[in-house]
Amino acid sequence: MGEKAYYIRRPAFKKELNEETGEYEEKLVGFPFVKCWFGVNQTEGDEMPPHQSPEYSIPQLLETYGIEEEPFRHVNGNCQGYSYANRIAVNPIAKWPDRTRLHEAAHYLAGHTVPEFNETYQDNMHRGRAEWVVETAAHIALKMAGLTHLMNENASRYYTENWRQGQDIPDEDCKQAISIGEKLLKGMRVSAANLLTIGEGNNQILEAGRPAGGEV
Numbered sequence: 001m002g003e004k005a006y007y008i009r010r011p012a013f014k015k016e017l018n019e020e021t022g023e024y025e026e027k028l029v030g031f032p033f034v035k036c037w038f039g040v041n042q043t044e045g046d047e048m049p050p051h052q053s054p055e056y057s058i059p060q061l062l063e064t065y066g067i068e069e070e071p072f073r074h075v076n077g078n079c080q081g082y083s084y085a086n087r088i089a090v091n092p093i094a095k096w097p098d099r100t101r102l103h104e105a106a107h108y109l110a111g112h113t114v115p116e117f118n119e120t121y122q123d124n125m126h127r128g129r130a131e132w133v134v135e136t137a138a139h140i141a142l143k144m145a146g147l148t149h150l151m152n153e154n155a156s157r158y159y160t161e162n163w164r165q166g167q168d169i170p171d172e173d174c175k176q177a178i179s180i181g182e183k184l185l186k187g188m189r190v191s192a193a194n195l196l197t198i199g200e201g202n203n204q205i206l207e208a209g210r211p212a213g214g215e216v
């Protein structure tokens with residue numbers, strides 16, 4: 001096809017006898033230029049399949065932590081999703097469904113779906129802190145996994161700012177957001193297995209409402 005290969009530097013090895021052991025060993029002898037590299041656009045053949053992240057998957061996250069997704073049955077059509085016990089639901093018309101899955105999974109990992117948390121959650125200030133933590137955690141996880149196309153970063157920031165209401169973020173909330181973000185990231189790793197399942201027997205429904213102008 002007449003395409004010219006690019007030169008790259010490639011490590012070169014040579015087998016040398018180790019006189020002490022009497023065995024041949026590979027030794028790095030340099031980095032010569034080798035004319036061997038083509039770009040995909042210089043090649044012929046079928047189109048490459050779309051890139052898939054082999055490393056991270058949202059279904060894997062749910063499996064890792066034993067989270068079950070059920071059909072959305074909330075009356076509030078503006079609500080993007082909700083979580084209770086170890087269950088989450090995502091509105092079929094959610095703008096960023098996978099980001100909402102992570103957000104709801106983060107509520108579960110943060111212990112927000114246990115009955116004891118419900119009273120705290122009804123308090124608007126605590127609710128704001130809880131929402132700030134889980135959205136920030138979801139943001140961190142998607143960013144670290146290189147999956148930012150699954151969310152709208154501006155919408156995510158708007159959401160957290162909206163709940164923050166100009167208050168300073170307590171250190172413990174920052175730490176919690178980072179820690180849950182890491183848990184989400186680990187749980188999404190396709191090789192993740194046997195991580196701890198957190199919380200059982202919870203039955204409270206969160207996300208009954210939404211902040212003015214925000215999304216849940």
Ligand SMILES: [Zn+2]
Binds near residue numbers: 107131134
């Ligand atoms: Zn939420």
